[in-house]
Amino acid sequence: MQSGVGRxxxxxxxxxxxxxxxxxxxxxxxxxxxxxxxxxxxxxxxxDWLNQFTVLGFKLGFWFAQQGSIxxxxxxxxxxxxxxxxxxxxxxxxx
Amino acid sequence: MDAQNxxxxxxxLSFALYIGIAIWSRVGSTRExxxxxxxxxxxxxxxxxAADWMSAASFISMAGLIAFLGYDGSVYLMxxxxxxxxxxxxxxxYLRKYGKFxxxxxxxxxxxxxxxxxxxxxxxxxxxxxxxxxxMRGVGIVxxxxxxxxxNLGVLIGMAIVFIYAVLGGMKGITxxxxxxxxxxxxxxxxxxxFISLLITGNPIPQLGLGAEVLDGSGLTVLEKLxxxxxxxxxxxxxxxSKSTIDVFAxxxxxxxxxxxxxxxxxxxxxxxxASDARVSAGWALVFIAxxxxxxxxxxxxxxxNFITEVNETAYTETxxxxxxxxxxxxxxxxxxxxxxxxxxxxxxxxxGKPEFEGEARGDHGERIITxxxxxxxxxxxxxxxxxxxxxxxxxxxxxxxxxxxxxxxxAAALSTxxxxxxxxxxxxxxxxxxRTWMKDISDAQELRAAxxxxxxxxxxxxxxxxxxxxxxxxVVAFAFGLAAASLFPAxxxxxxxxxxxxxxxxxxxxxxxxxxxxxxxxxxxxxxxANVAENWLFGISPEGIGMVGMIVNFAVAFVVDRFTPAPPxxxxxxxxxxxxxxxxxxxxDH
Numbered sequence: 286m287q288s289g290v291g292r293x294x295x296x297x298x299x300x301x302x303x304x305x306x307x308x309x310x311x312x313x314x315x316x317x318x319x320x321x322x323x324x325x326x327x328x329x330x331x332x333d334w335l336n337q338f339t340v341l342g343f344k345l346g347f348w349f350a351q352q353g354s355i356x357x358x359x360x361x362x363x364x365x366x367x368x369x370x371x372x373x374x375x376x377x378x379x380x
Numbered sequence: 381m382d383a384q385n386x387x388x389x390x391x392x393l394s395f396a397l398y399i400g401i402a403i404w405s406r407v408g409s410t411r412e413x414x415x416x417x418x419x420x421x422x423x424x425x426x427x428x429x430a431a432d433w434m435s436a437a438s439f440i441s442m443a444g445l446i447a448f449l450g451y452d453g454s455v456y457l458m459x460x461x462x463x464x465x466x467x468x469x470x471x472x473x474y475l476r477k478y479g480k481f482x483x484x485x486x487x488x489x490x491x492x493x494x495x496x497x498x499x500x501x502x503x504x505x506x507x508x509x510x511x512x513x514x515x516m517r518g519v520g521i522v523x524x525x526x527x528x529x530x531x532n533l534g535v536l537i538g539m540a541i542v543f544i545y546a547v548l549g550g551m552k553g554i555t556x557x558x559x560x561x562x563x564x565x566x567x568x569x570x571x572x573x574x575f576i577s578l579l580i581t582g583n584p585i586p587q588l589g590l591g592a593e594v595l596d597g598s599g600l601t602v603l604e605k606l607x608x609x610x611x612x613x614x615x616x617x618x619x620x621x622s623k624s625t626i627d628v629f630a631x632x633x634x635x636x637x638x639x640x641x642x643x644x645x646x647x648x649x650x651x652x653x654x655a656s657d658a659r660v661s662a663g664w665a666l667v668f669i670a671x672x673x674x675x676x677x678x679x680x681x682x683x684x685x686n687f688i689t690e691v692n693e694t695a696y697t698e699t700x701x702x703x704x705x706x707x708x709x710x711x712x713x714x715x716x717x718x719x720x721x722x723x724x725x726x727x728x729x730x731x732x733g734k735p736e737f738e739g740e741a742r743g744d745h746g747e748r749i750i751t752x753x754x755x756x757x758x759x760x761x762x763x764x765x766x767x768x769x770x771x772x773x774x775x776x777x778x779x780x781x782x783x784x785x786x787x788x789x790x791x792a793a794a795l796s797t798x799x800x801x802x803x804x805x806x807x808x809x810x811x812x813x814x815x816r817t818w819m820k821d822i823s824d825a826q827e828l829r830a831a832x833x834x835x836x837x838x839x840x841x842x843x844x845x846x847x848x849x850x851x852x853x854x855x856v857v858a859f860a861f862g863l864a865a866a867s868l869f870p871a872x873x874x875x876x877x878x879x880x881x882x883x884x885x886x887x888x889x890x891x892x893x894x895x896x897x898x899x900x901x902x903x904x905x906x907x908x909x910x911a912n913v914a915e916n917w918l919f920g921i922s923p924e925g926i927g928m929v930g931m932i933v934n935f936a937v938a939f940v941v942d943r944f945t946p947a948p949p950x951x952x953x954x955x956x957x958x959x960x961x962x963x964x965x966x967x968x969x970d971h
Contacts, residue, residue: 299957306960313469320465324458324636329629332451336619342591342601347619350454351446351677352587355461355670362468362663369473370656373962380477380654380962 305376312368316361324354383780387526390781390788394564395541398557398795402545405553410828413550414481414807420555420651426664428558429648431565431792432800433460433639433665434672435511436518439565439793442673444768446680447687450610450618453680455628459635461666461673466640466869468662472649474876476658477959481650482804483643483868484812490875491883492952494817499890501808503867504643508801509841510860511644515798516846519791525709525770526787532847538795539843546799546806546839547832554799555651561792566671568789569769573675576682576776586678594685602681609688614727614758618681623922624914630925637931638861641869644800647807655962683768686775691761692725696745699723702774707748710737711764715750718760728757735762802842806834859901862923866893866930874938879956881938884945889938897930 327335332346340348373379407413420428438460446453478486484504488497516535523534545553570586577589581602594605607617616622623631639645648665649658690700696714706712713735714723721744731752738749770790773782810831815822822830867890874881874889901923904912914920921929947953958964 302957302961309960316465316469320462324462324632325629328454328458329625329632341588342593343603344619347451347454347603348591350451351457352590352674354458355674358461358465359663359666359670361465362659362666365469366656366659366663369659373656378961378963380656380964 301376302378305372305378308372308376309369312365312372316365319357320361323349323357328354383783384528386781386784387787390784391527391791394560394788394792397560398541399544401557401560402549402553405549405556407548407550407552408828410481410811410824410831412552413828413831414650414811415647416550416552416555416651418479418651418653420653422652422657422661423664424559425555425648425652425657425661426666427562427668428555428651429645429661429665430668430672431558431562431796432554432648433645433669433797434565434793435797436515436790436794438672438676439569440518440521440769440790441766442769443676443679443683443772444765446677447684447768448765449621450616451621452623452628453677454621455623455631455635457673457677459632460639461669462632462636463639464662464666464669466636467645467649468659468666471640471646471872471876472658472662473655473962474959475646475872476649476652477655477962478955479650481647481811482807483646483872484808485816487868487871487875487886488812488816490952490955491871491881491886492949493883493887496871496883496887496890497812497816499887499894500868500871501812503863503890503894504808505805507642507860507864508644508805509845512798512801512805512838512842513845513849515794515801516842517849518794519798520846521766522770522787522790522794525705526783535843535846538791538798538846539839542795542799542802543836543839546802547835550831550835551647551651551803554796554803557799558796561796562668564792565789565796566668568785568792569672569679570675571785572773572776572778572782573679573682575778575782576686576772577678579776580682580685586675586682590678590681602685606681606685609685613688613692613725618684624920626920627914627917627922627925630919630921630928632925634865634925634927634931635861637865637869638927639864641864641867641872642860643808643864643868644797644804646872647804648800679769679772683772683775686772687763687768688725690775691723693722695722696747697721700775702771705774706764706767706771710735710748711767713737713750713762714747715752715754715760715762716743716745716747717754717758721745724758724760726757726759728759729755730757730759730762731755798842802835802838805838806831809834809838859898862897862901862927862930863894865927866897866934870931870934870938874935876956876959879953880947881942882945882948885938885940885942888941889934892937893930893934896933897927900926900930 328350335346336344338345411417442456484497484500487500519538520531520534523529524531545557573586574584577586578584581589581592582595583589583592590602593601603619610618652658652661715730731754736751738751741749743749773786810827814830815827871886871890904923
């Protein structure tokens with residue numbers, strides 16, 4: 286059996302892991318909203334409407350569908366990797 | 381040196397490089413064979429993932445598809461890149477933390493069930509073989525067009541090369557050859573694109589060239605010119621689609637989720653040292669993929685524009701060399717419907733089905749004679765979409781070495797993907813079926829021998845499928861993504877994000893997603909292909925996009941069944957809590 290101190294440490298550990306996971310889920314939700322907005326939003330659902338604007342010679346909706354969404358995806362992954370590294374450190378769960 | 385000899389030289393050099401790497405990276409344990417000893421640098425793994433992912437279809441077919449589909453081609457661009465966001469955020473780091481060798485292994489352990497593992501193995505083998513047959517075919521086409529060898533001999537040569545580095549080096553050999561193949565492939569793809577962009581717009585960056593003004597003094601941008609030329613010829617505008625919004629939405633979603641659920645892509649992230657490396661590595665993979673995927677729409681648009689200017693209203697006798705070369709291979713055909721000797725390129729099919737030639741017989745102008753029944757449309761030209769990337773350097777009159785480079789690049793794309801797929805097939809057999817299910821007490825050395833043997837058999841089967849392609853290969857690509865989206869992805873996702881999901885829920889979910897999606901595709905593609913039109917589709921979603929609905933079915937069934945069946949054992953709940961934190965990930969371990 287664990288000692289009383291050990292048990293407190295263990296439950297603190299569980300609490301710490303749980304709040305790490307909640308922080309992760311919050312970050313995931315934010316990034317996935319952006320993921321959805323640039324591709325399914327700007328590239329598909331709002332494509333027609335955005336096409337009235339022209340940027341760099343592209344109709345904007347068409348640009349999001351064929352280039353803009355892809356560039357955003359790349360940025361999203363690196364932002365996630367960076368923010369998670371910070372979270373890993375803040376919660377002391379680095380690998 | 382002429383283009384032909386240069387092609388032999390480039391292809392020969394690249395093959396020598398792959399074999400050299402294979403010999404250098406021979407392996408001696410299953411851990412090296414399955415996951416390259418988990419010692420691959422994240423950036424290199426990103427590069428290998430990009431080569432693994434970008435197949436003959438991406439390299440050869442995608443720009444051609446976009447050239448002819450215009451806006452509708454965006455489903456492939458977004459679908460085949462957006463999946464990496466899901467992979468990096470939702471799957472890769474946790475699966476790497478779990479630290480085992482295969483995808484079915486995770487599903488089997490997480491759902492404490494051999495049945496779940498077997499369902500996953502079946503999905504994996506079906507998805508991977510579907511895919512690999514197409515790769516071998518791609519190898520054959522490149523060989524026959526550029527090296528003037530028989531398609532079947534081309535497939536055999538391709539098999540021999542893959543055999544050497546996949547069987548000797550396993551995942552380690554494959555990883556480092558894929559890094560080399562990525563370099564060959566991206567160089568071969570971007571160099572002609574830069575040349576063509578310069579020729580058409582004066583802008584060396586194809587991504588910007590697509591939006592730039594054409595250098596013909598018209599003051600129109602590439603896309604404006606293409607839109608107006610296509611409308612004049614009776615097509616829809618390039619920047620407008622003809623698919624319905626819901627179908628575009630569903631196909632994009634199915635391809636994204638399917639990408640994230642493809643086993644040969646997921647296992648690439650098992651090879652990096654740590655869980656946090658898996659996140660970064662997915663980012664690099666997408667950077668390397670995006671280089672090609674953002675060039676592709678430019679290549680597609682330039683190719684379509686060039687094709688129209690070079691071919692439309694040109695007398696057959698005046699057509700450029702490449703037109704006749706591809707006609708000789710049966711991938712271009714012309715039927716002079718109005719008897720004026722001049723080629724009219726218009727919307728609509730020129731005749732029924734694929735061209736059937738009357739042997740080598742020639743018509744009045746020297747064209748190959750076609751026996752198909754003509755259609756009412758004004759169009760006289762048949763062109764296979766797949767030739768666009770391969771013909772592009774010739775269409776744009778680029779020097780011989782660029783053409784040679786494209787041949788080497790096409791082979792690199794096909795071989796790298798084939799090797800990755802063959803590895804997951806052999807691993808599923810030797811590890812998931814033998815070691816984990818039927819012959820639990822075999823030694824590591826025996827398992828390694830089994831893995832090599834399975835790889836050799838898989839290569840032989842793939843080669844057979846490449847030489848005798850089943851008529852349905854093109855039809856079943858929708859299958860690979862649809863099934864990955866409807867079966868594997870939800871099972872893995874719930875395995876990580878729900879501690880409560882139990883084996884009953886997961887298995888019921890996988891099976892219902894699988895049967896729903898497979899049933900829908902088989903019904904429309906094979907049983908009643910004539911009914912495969914939008915009016916008959918469920919919610920207006922085509923078989924290509926039905927994987928999205930299959931995924932929803934999977935989730936729904938899994939959660940309902942889960943509510944009425946007991947929670948998973950505590951050990952599994954602890955396992956889930958554990959894979960959620962990166963701390964404590966070591967090398968992939970045995971049991």
